[in-house]
Amino acid sequence: MTKLGAAVLKGNALESAKVICILSHGRGQSPEAMEDDILRRLDAPGVAFVLPRAAGKSWYDAKAVDALTEKTKAQLSDSLDVLRALVAELPAKTPVVMAGFSQGACLSIEYAMHFGPWNGALVAFTGCRVGTLDDERPAKDVTGLPAYISGSDADSWIPISAFSEAVQELGAARARVRADVFPLRGHEVSEAEISVLQNTLTHFTESAGLPW
Template identity: 60%
Template sequence: MVSGALHLGPRTKAQASCVIVHGRGQSPEEMQSHILARLDAPDVAFVLPRAAKGAWYAAKAVDPLTSGTRAALGAALNQLEADVEEAKAAYPGLPLLLAGFSQGACLSLEYAFAGLSGVDALIAFTGCRVGRASDDRPASLRNGLPVYLTGSDADPWIPVTAFAEAALELGRGRAKLRADLFPGRGHEVSDAEIDMMRSVLADLAGGQNIGMAAAR
């Protein structure tokens, strides 16, 4: 069985780095084919973490937090933190984008809300907070963190209510937020979302403020 993060892109002359977290039942290779193959980012180095059993935790994101889910989530966050630190060490001094899809997006949001370091911007394709608003969840989001959050009213895994709740919490945490809801989109990453990721990476690589101005 394949293990360990997948590294792609230029080892030298990179201008930015990006850690992309796969969803439940997926792999780094699927993120490569579903997302990276559609990007034009030749000056970005990518690190794609790999969940040991194809999932970062067993529960659905919108289930109440149990002690078992908290433990699994904590272990996943520790692994993601190690992968982020590996990317920062491999590409020192470069800005870093943390991105994820579905369960990977949820884990990436939890990373940011836990106040873990090393991230200059966050993209959560079809993501929400893990657990429910009534659960005791961390709220140590960095003030002004650029965040792009997406969802769909037709997604079977992340309800619109959970997407909206995540947007509300990001707003309360004073993120620099753009949230896009794509009516009718299935459980996938649309071309418009890819265009936004390309725009964010271009701003990071160019040393510019992140505008998140790509069209919907």
């Protein structure tokens, strides 16, 4: 199991951070990819970033929209345990923004639906639930949890239908949801999405309003 010491730490020191962002990478990616694709585009004083690393660069082998198998359930459980272990080692009262891209976004959504709510927010760039509507999937009451989820009608990994199902399930779980669809956007994080993360972090560091 990955512990905090094995994750990549960037930004402010954990002990003095006003907010901590756990940012999970996508399939075939790495913490370094998240640093290059997302962190370098942020202006985030007062924010500590924790970037977990998946074994073999994948949080689970199946596609997110595949029906759940026992193997996928076990892999997903192990990956969620990675996030839980990280959270357990963070300063207890510091807000946490659980964020991710693609497979990392799916993992972050599953964390919310398994273990939420918490003091902080969810930011899922191009994500959905793992599995199908026919699967038994946890759906905790996450009343009031700020949850941002984005998608595209042209993304090759997360179909717009699966994205829409995740929005509906987060809403049914009583999260405070903002959902953005970016027509024709490829499998990437746009500047508009970066702006949402920027403003979400600023909400916690400067007591500014949430961007939704």
